[in-house]
Amino acid sequence: MRKTLLLLAVLASSGLIGCAKTDTYTPPADASGEDIFYANCSKCHKPETSGHVMTLSSAVANPDALIQKVHKGGMTMPAFPNIQGEPAQRLAEFILSNSRTK
Structure with missing residues (x-):
């Protein structure tokens, strides 16, 4: 039982390794929003079965709030x-064009 719990803890924490801290990615000046999303965001934000890239809360469903979220994490x-x-x-x-708001 103890080994199972340890294994679960290791698996859970390893799943979050790519999704924390600060990323130094700098997009090319001419990169499309889609290119940037699939190069970085889709590592953690998998497109939904509905065809949306994500579901946004109303608090971040505007350009300024999204950009702040991207900058601050x-x-x-x-x-x-x-x-x-x-x-x-x-x-x-x-x-915003490819997401839904909850």
Whole structure:
């Protein structure tokens, strides 16, 4: 029983390794929002079976809030401080166009 619990703890924590801290990714200036999303965000945010890339809370369902979330990260989401300017706007537009709000 103890070995099973240890194994479960290791598996759970290893699943979060890619989804924490700060990521230094810097997109090319001409990267589309879709390119940025699939290069980085889809590592943790798998597209839903409904065809949406994610479900957003109403608190982040606007470009400014999404960009802030990308820059600062969250509980297990890494911060992406180098996604700035037009690439950040394109990423926010892609997410908003391809997500649903709860």
